[in-house]
Amino acid sequence: MTQTPNVRWGVLGTAKIAREKVIPAMQRSAFAEVTAIASRMRERAESTAANLGIAKAYGTYRELLDDADIDAVYISLPNHLHVPWAVKCLEAGKHVLCEKPVGLSPAEAEELLLAAGKYPGLKVMEAFMYRFHPQWRQAKQWVTEGAIGDLKVIQSVFSYYNADPANIRNQVEAGGGGLMDIGCYCVSLSRLIFGAEPVRVLGMQEHDPMMGTDRVTSGILDFGTGSSHFTCSTQLMYYQRVNIMGTTGRIEIEVPFNPLPDKAVKVWLHRQSGTEERVFSDINQFTIQADEFSRAILDGTPAPFPLDDAVKNMRVIAQVVKSAAAGAWV
Known part of the structure; x- marks a missing residue:
């Protein structure tokens, strides 16, 4: 993917935290641009996109992952879907910011850590936003x-x-x-x-x-x-x-x-x-999180917090x- 001045973000899920907290905060980031959102209910994705000024709305998560103009994905799905879709994001060549907790068990978290190891150019981080305040x-x-x-x-x-x-x-x-x-x-x-x-x-x-x-x-x-x-x-x-x-x-x-x-x-x-x-x-801790993770992507530096930390938690x-x-x- 061609690097742009901002990281182009897609969002999986229309959870309340995404709609009311994370997406508006990311839209104020100096290094992030939210370009697409996906829901299993297309109408919900379209209404959320319209309300938040997001250009693209998809009716399946796969459509968003197939979008070559997306660099990174924020996962706001229920806990049991975190690891399966984080792995799919990596396989699609996307960086991943995943809501906490990263999985349902240590085994699931280790599964994601193993998958991330196969894509050293991609960054994965658990979204414990409080740490950035x-x-x-x-x-x-x-x-x-x-x-x-x-x-x-x-x-x-x-x-x-x-x-x-x-x-x-x-x-x-x-x-x-x-x-x-x-x-x-x-x-x-x-x-x-x-x-x-x-x-x-x-x-x-x-x-x-x-x-x-x-x-x-x-x-x-x-x-x-x-x-x-x-x-x-x-x-x-x-x-x-x-x-x-x-x-x-x-x-x-x-x-x-x-x-x-x-x-x-x-x-x-x-x-x-x-x-x-x-x-x-x-101070918006979600904006700071978006800034620092996006800068790590743009600069090719490590994520602010390593995925191994999520496994240990x-x-x-x-x-x-x-x-x-x-x-x-x-």
Whole structure:
């Protein structure tokens, strides 16, 4: 494909996150152009394209992959379709930005990693957009610089209420449930801040008796030098917060996962000497993600986060589930 000033993106799926968050953010990117969208219902693709000013609408995913004018694909499909279609994108010569979690299991994630290895010129990345927000880069910098002393404990909570059985997030066969949908953030941020993998995990889950999905999951990740404690839920009052605690200080992130770009968010560094506050406003983490991944494509540099990171995250998620089933550390 001929390189253009911008990366030409196609979108698989018309999920709410794509329509309302990712596509509008990508359209503000300095290095990305959304040129096509596909849905299994052509009418839905056409209406979404019309609403968002996208030039092409396809009634099948295959048609979009066959479009030679598309350089990269953003996958916003349900979890169980992530790996199958990411592999098909690679086979079609497209770079891939895939929604989280990257798959349903470590085996699926490893399957994608193996497939990606066959196409060294193509980039694949899991779309954990929170990592691109400067509030997280500030938090990581504070930890690295020793601003809170020795890192010992991370506490994170992420919850919302959605008991609709028709919602894809509440369907077991599609990879629904709290841990896969939002608990994956808690696992990811723990590994990001500790800069390591947990040596053992302890999980506890409560499942919806009708839908079978985990509606509350709590976990402890033991990193040897410290631990991360989290709770995620699809049936609790909406809330999110992260505290990163060290021997001499604490970092508190007000809206850690999905801050609105038109609202200022705050991060605090609490120490005995006082509190330092950082305010971040007019920032769209989805746009930054699109900028940095597109630049990597254009410049031929590595993706901002390697696909191996997604595999490791899936392994920890699977261990939390295994521990919860066994009622013991694993």
